[in-house]
Amino acid sequence: EDKGWIRTADRAPMQALAAELKARTATTLFVVHSANSANNAGCAGASSLARDGSRRASSDDIGLEIPPELELKGAKLSSLTQAITPRIREKRVKVSRPATENRIEQVRSGIHQTYRQLPPPAQIWKSIRHKDFTRQIRNFLWKSMHNAHCIGKFWKHIPECEEKGICQFCPGETEDLEHILLTCQRPGRKMIWKLAEELWLKKNPTWPELSIGNILGCGLASFTGADGKPFKGNERLYRILISESMCMIWKIRCDCVIGKAGEPLSQMRSTTAGYMPLTTVLTSIVF
Structure with missing residues (x-):
């Protein structure tokens, strides 16, 4: 006081x-x-x-x-x-940003459904700076929390650019972040999550159901051992698996849309061929 x-x-x-x-x-x-x-x-x-x-x-x-x-x-x-x-000066009144507030609520809901916890917004913002995340992942999470990526509805009100908000691989689907990470048919997405799940199941019996909320909130992953105490090893493994997989899917998407813009879809489907075997990538990151 x-x-x-x-x-x-x-x-x-x-x-x-x-x-x-x-x-x-x-x-x-x-x-x-x-x-x-x-x-x-x-x-x-x-x-x-x-x-x-x-x-x-x-x-x-x-x-x-x-x-x-x-x-x-x-x-x-x-x-x-x-x-x-x-x-000493009082903090200025923060201007509310609906896109950010909606995303934070998505993360809170996802964390609550997965871990039965309801973190305050301040804890969510702190989690994206976790030491297990690389700087690139921290930047990606920060932009994702603000819904600041130039995707989906971002292009809706820009003349002659409306089609950029539609997914090239899923006709009629808006290419928002949830679509890119969870439902898009772009080559590589399903494979990455499948390999991440297989690696997780080598150490744990069940794989949590993914949602945009618990993916972006992976820094708040909470697992307990048989004795009821926090299982720090599992939490770190999950943070790294989810964040690196998420970032890899985003890179593949950007390579298709930006790096290979204008190429036929048949050629773009070979985008993942130039990457290292994903099992090697994920294993080297975790271990």
């Missing part, structure tokens, strides 16, 4: 909590228990409630209104440092 809540995670609920505590006339005491202490039943219960809450499809409507007399704005001069002074 002394620093104006700058760089504070979950700023709004923390401000409301501070105001609630200041409104109390009695003394408020906090008892902190470590995870290894004998009285850790409360910690375990809190963790369980937090876990259950993260898996809910909808969140509770919690009032965060703060009475004007309890809301302190700004930061104390005695608490300012060189690190936070440039951030």
Whole structure:
């Protein structure tokens, strides 16, 4: 509070909590228990409630209104440092972008259906910068989250370019990202996902059903072992398999549409011939 809540995670609920505590006339005491202490039943219960809450499809409507007399704005001069002074100005109101919001909701829905978790948007944005992703994949995910690729409906309102939004291999189908990654008949797509599935099944019994949401949200993959603990190895394998396969399908699409533009479809069907055997590519990436 002394620093104006700058760089504070979950700023709004923390401000409301501070105001609630200041409104109390009695003394408020906090008892902190470590995870290894004998009285850790409360910690375990809190963790369980937090876990259950993260898996809910909808969140509770919690009032965060703060009475004007309890809301302190700004930061104390005695608490300012060189690190936070440039951030003292309030953040500007973000302009909503429907395409981005729709994509984020797609990812949230896909993650919830696959892993029974409902991540907040901030967690989704953080996941696309995962260290397991190459810079190229991070850039691709960022543009995909903003629906900023020049495909599909992008060409709809550009005169004499409307046909560019239609898939060359699937007559009448809009070539959006979901179509490119999941349903397009372009050579190579089915093969890539099939090889990724075969590699995954060597380590795991089942292959998750793919959707545009859990593909773009692969950085939030969550798997547990027989003991109920997170299976970090499986999560990393899945992240790499999905992200590299996704990026390879996109490269093949761009090679067909841009690199081989104007060629007959019969010649474009040999696009994948110039690539390394996909099993070798995926195996070398993972192992």
